[in-house]
Amino acid sequence: MTLPAFNLFPHLLGEWLKGTGPESDIVVSTRVRLARNLKGYPFTLRATPQQRDELMLAVSEALKAARLEKSVVALKLDDVHAIHRDVLVERHLISRELATAEGPRAVVFGRGEMLSIMVNEEDHLRLQWIKSGFDVDRAFKALVKVDKALETRLPYVTSPKYGYLTACPTNLGTGIRVSVMVHLPALTLKDHVQKVFKAAEKMNHAIRGLYGEGTRAFGDFYQISNQATLGRSEEEIIESVKAILPKVLEYERRMRGTLFSDERALVEDKVFRALATLRSARMLNVQEMMSHLSLLRLGIDLGFVNEISAKTLNEIFILGQPSHLQREEGREMTPGERDKKRAELVRSRLVVGRN
Amino acid sequence: MICDCCHKNEAKIQVCDVEQNAVAHQFAVCNDCMTLLKRLVFDPATPLIPTADALKQVQAMLSSKDKNLALPDAPGALTVAAAKPEAQAPACPTCGMTLSEFKQRGRFGCANDYEVFAAHIDPLLERIHDVTPPQHKGRLPQGQADTSATDKARELAALRDQLESAILAEDYERAATLRDRIAAISGEPVLKSARPKKGGK
Ligand SMILES: [Zn+2]
Numbered sequence: 407m408t409l410p411a412f413n414l415f416p417h418l419l420g421e422w423l424k425g426t427g428p429e430s431d432i433v434v435s436t437r438v439r440l441a442r443n444l445k446g447y448p449f450t451l452r453a454t455p456q457q458r459d460e461l462m463l464a465v466s467e468a469l470k471a472a473r474l475e476k477s478v479v480a481l482k483l484d485d486v487h488a489i490h491r492d493v494l495v496e497r498h499l500i501s502r503e504l505a506t507a508e509g510p511r512a513v514v515f516g517r518g519e520m521l522s523i524m525v526n527e528e529d530h531l532r533l534q535w536i537k538s539g540f541d542v543d544r545a546f547k548a549l550v551k552v553d554k555a556l557e558t559r560l561p562y563v564t565s566p567k568y569g570y571l572t573a574c575p576t577n578l579g580t581g582i583r584v585s586v587m588v589h590l591p592a593l594t595l596k597d598h599v600q601k602v603f604k605a606a607e608k609m610n611h612a613i614r615g616l617y618g619e620g621t622r623a624f625g626d627f628y629q630i631s632n633q634a635t636l637g638r639s640e641e642e643i644i645e646s647v648k649a650i651l652p653k654v655l656e657y658e659r660r661m662r663g664t665l666f667s668d669e670r671a672l673v674e675d676k677v678f679r680a681l682a683t684l685r686s687a688r689m690l691n692v693q694e695m696m697s698h699l700s701l702l703r704l705g706i707d708l709g710f711v712n713e714i715s716a717k718t719l720n721e722i723f724i725l726g727q728p729s730h731l732q733r734e735e736g737r738e739m740t741p742g743e744r745d746k747k748r749a750e751l752v753r754s755r756l757v758v759g760r761n
Numbered sequence: 762m763i764c765d766c767c768h769k770n771e772a773k774i775q776v777c778d779v780e781q782n783a784v785a786h787q788f789a790v791c792n793d794c795m796t797l798l799k800r801l802v803f804d805p806a807t808p809l810i811p812t813a814d815a816l817k818q819v820q821a822m823l824s825s826k827d828k829n830l831a832l833p834d835a836p837g838a839l840t841v842a843a844a845k846p847e848a849q850a851p852a853c854p855t856c857g858m859t860l861s862e863f864k865q866r867g868r869f870g871c872a873n874d875y876e877v878f879a880a881h882i883d884p885l886l887e888r889i890h891d892v893t894p895p896q897h898k899g900r901l902p903q904g905q906a907d908t909s910a911t912d913k914a915r916e917l918a919a920l921r922d923q924l925e926s927a928i929l930a931e932d933y934e935r936a937a938t939l940r941d942r943i944a945a946i947s948g949e950p951v952l953k954s955a956r957p958k959k960g961g962k
């Protein structure tokens with residue numbers, strides 16, 4: 407089946423995949439999210455389709471009044487093809503839950519893809535700001551600006567005791583979730599990731615693998631985020647996430663140093679085998695692509711590979727995702743077709759002498 | 762009493778499910794098992810599951826002998842107040858949410874539910890957010906924000922409310938914690954005679 411056009415993104419990569427920003431050798435991106443609900447409506451779970459429509463209208467009018475509507479793209483997700491909704495998930499603009507949910511729901515996102523507002527997710531509003539690198543303060547500041555612009559026009563439901571009321575008690579209070587996406591290939595290779603997990607839990611933070619089941623993360627990407635949202639101020643929560651990061655960074659860098667000095671031949675071999683596979687494979691599934699890219703990224707950081715840029719890796723990373731491939735091809739594809747197409751994409755981007 | 766989960770350590774905490782406004786299943790667990798249990802039952806990513814199922818998962822984790830699951834100390838001593846059966850815990854008049862539906866879905870239906878189920882919420886919030894008593898701190902929309910002076914008065918009033926209901930519910934561990942908090946905030950001494958004994962099971 408052919409797909410309609412879906413070219414809403416002015417840039418190949420969202421800002422968070424630019425590979426810039428503080429500590430970007432390890433920290434891919436920083437995301438801050440706020441959960442908000444409006445007075446006068448039941449939470450999404452109990453809202454009627456009509457109430458959900460009204461709510462979307464109220465949000466779009468608030469955006470207009472705040473003079474934000476010119477700088478954003480607004481999409482009613484019922485009008486968007488399922489594959490294109492997945493494209494939005496792959497770009498971290500919406501949650502998988504919102505993509506697969508039913509009923510009136512929408513997303514509003516900024517042209518740089520840093521701001522995104524999900525409407526009628528589990529909470530009425532989920533505001534998020536993503537930046538590349540480790541940059542919590544700036545992401546939070548930018549997001550609060552949007553939140554303040556909306557709060558004068560949309561009455562949020564709050565209480566002095568519980569703060570911002572949310573559908574799930576795990577988000578109650580500040581409604582804030584600070585998530586830092588880190589790439590930990592050396593800790594993974596050395597089998598030390600579990601120690602990081604334990605340290606994070608001690609500080610009341612959660613860490614989980616991205617792109618995979620359980621603790622086994624494809625591509626060695628992990629997400630560190632605060633657990634508690636009630637009883638601490640936004641600043642205190644941000645500080646506590648900021649406090650754990652240097653430890654994780656130091657640990658990963660130390661392991662990279664060990665790999666470089668003590669196990670150089672072994673790691674070099676892994677890196678160049680990964681590169682060879684990426685340059686030769688005729689079928690490549692997404693997990694395979696991501697684990698090889700992870701090693702390649704490590705190889706670039708350790709200085710083994712010089713002719714490939716981090717930007718190229720990030721482009722492959724996003725364009726090789728299943729729904730991005732199908733959008734590019736303009737039709738639905740079987741997994742086998744996708745693996746073939748993915749291998750072609752990767753080969754063409756990693757041609758010797760291209761970069 | 763021996764832990765219902767690992768059958769090894771001494772049980773320190775009572776856990777129970779509340780169904781149809783009554784205690785349905787009751788368990789006694791040790792601190793280590795409680796830490797694991799807390800993670801399973803209050804994992805924000807999943808809806809609430811029955812305690813019995815969660816205990817089975819904890820047992821599986823323990824028997825997997827994965828040393829990576831070895832426990833860090835729980836952040837702050839964890840006391841879980843066994844929720845007492847409420848005489849009347851009706852459905853929310855606004856959205857029809859009941860306590861058992863909430864337990865099943867892990868989501869509320871409307872803002873009013875926080876008031877309707879107030880008595881059940883606070884112990885839950887204490888566990889999820891590791892904070893006693895549950896009291897918001899941080900931003901509020903402009904016009905709703907508190908000044909710090911009234912903050913303190915408001916917090917004390919809320920604490921005294923909660924203390925009263927804890928005593929009524931004969932939940933002395935929680936009452937003791939609340940009393941300490943009130944003393945710390947107000948600077949007033951605690952009435953020693955009113956302090957209940959701790960830990961006697
Ligand atoms: Zn035990």
Ligand SMILES: [Zn+2]
Pocket residue numbers: 853854855856857858870871872873874
């Ligand atoms: Zn309700």
